[in-house]
Amino acid sequence: MPTVLGQNQYGKAETRVVRVTREGPVHHIRDLNVSIALSGAMSDVHTKGSNAGVLPTDTTKNTVFAFAKEHGIASAEDFAVRLARHFVSGQETIHTARIRVEEYGWDRIPADGDAAHSFVRRGQETRTAQVTYHGQSNGHGGQGEQWQVLSGLKGLVVMNTTDSEFHGYVKDRYTTLPETRDRILATEVNACWRHAGRPEGDKPDWDASYERARGHLLAAFAGTYSLSLQQTLYAMGSRVVDQEPGIDEIRLSLPNKHHFLADLRPFGLDNDNEVYFAADRPYGLIEATVLRDGVTAAVPVDLTNLP
Numbered sequence: 001m002p003t004v005l006g007q008n009q010y011g012k013a014e015t016r017v018v019r020v021t022r023e024g025p026v027h028h029i030r031d032l033n034v035s036i037a038l039s040g041a042m043s044d045v046h047t048k049g050s051n052a053g054v055l056p057t058d059t060t061k062n063t064v065f066a067f068a069k070e071h072g073i074a075s076a077e078d079f080a081v082r083l084a085r086h087f088v089s090g091q092e093t094i095h096t097a098r099i100r101v102e103e104y105g106w107d108r109i110p111a112d113g114d115a116a117h118s119f120v121r122r123g124q125e126t127r128t129a130q131v132t133y134h135g136q137s138n139g140h141g142g143q144g145e146q147w148q149v150l151s152g153l154k155g156l157v158v159m160n161t162t163d164s165e166f167h168g169y170v171k172d173r174y175t176t177l178p179e180t181r182d183r184i185l186a187t188e189v190n191a192c193w194r195h196a197g198r199p200e201g202d203k204p205d206w207d208a209s210y211e212r213a214r215g216h217l218l219a220a221f222a223g224t225y226s227l228s229l230q231q232t233l234y235a236m237g238s239r240v241v242d243q244e245p246g247i248d249e250i251r252l253s254l255p256n257k258h259h260f261l262a263d264l265r266p267f268g269l270d271n272d273n274e275v276y277f278a279a280d281r282p283y284g285l286i287e288a289t290v291l292r293d294g295v296t297a298a299v300p301v302d303l304t305n306l307p
């Protein structure tokens with residue numbers, strides 16, 4: 001039976017573009033996921049193998065980064081309108097452009113002084129808790145009852161748009177990473193901390209304790225001039241343990257959410273740390289425990305096994 005070509009469309013899905021705009025020390029960000037679907041006179045590519053009417057999907061991705069630089073991102077709608085008009089008016093074979101945009105919202109992390117380049121992603125985090133209680137006859141050599149109270153959070157996504165460098169690392173024959181003195185540092189904070197002592201008696205205010213620990217994590221992330229995510233991790237963990245006498249230990253698992261500078265040179269555009277490609281994988285994964293000197297570590301090393 002003969003076949004005919006039905007509805008068809010093509011384009012680059014999920015281009016992750018982050019646009020940073022600077023007003024002195026005050027930075028603004030727009031964070032989009034852009035999906036492009038183009039359609040029109042595309043039968044020849046499907047049925048004859050002719051690419052003569054095909055604007056490559058790779059080009060549509062490049063256009064997203066170039067437009068972010070040239071026109072900025074005033075809003076998701078404005079950006080999508082501009083792209084849609086460009087593709088349809090620029091190519092005879094493209095009659096329809098559907099541009100879908102997801103925008104991720106970010107709130108500012110309050111900073112000391114006038115620096116304003118630290119952000120926390122809206123509505124992502126989950127608070128966690130795990131309590132373990134061994135009663136009197138617990139088989140632990142007659143030590144009596146034992147409590148372990150772990151609190152934590154996962155999915156707290158944060159970003160600094162400056163004050164992050166990475167250089168001076170080992171280079172072997174496979175190293176290609178360029179050294180940088182100014183990069184975006186973004187991570188998803190996954191943390192679990194262990195409370196000292198017994199949970200009863202003085203009626204601990206767990207909600208207030210959680211808010212303080214979360215606040216320390218955010219403040220240390222925002223306030224640390226970072227030479228590596230490892231250094232930032234240690235600053236975050238030690239701030240919690242230093243400031244909270246009731247917390248003896250914290251485990252942090254921080255994926256390095258890489259933001260690569262988009263290369264706009266082929267289009268005659270410079271990129272002065274303004275337009276980034278937000279890669280989702282692979283990612284560096286930086287993990288460590290920070291504990292009060294003298295205590296024994298007890299938080300599980302692998303936080304994925306926790307609730």
Ligand SMILES: O=c1[nH]c(=O)c2[nH]c(=O)[nH]c2[nH]1
Binds near residue numbers: 177227229
């Ligand atoms: O903060 C970082 N720590 C690393 O260990 C590392 N490795 C890498 O490629 N980039 C980074 N960034």
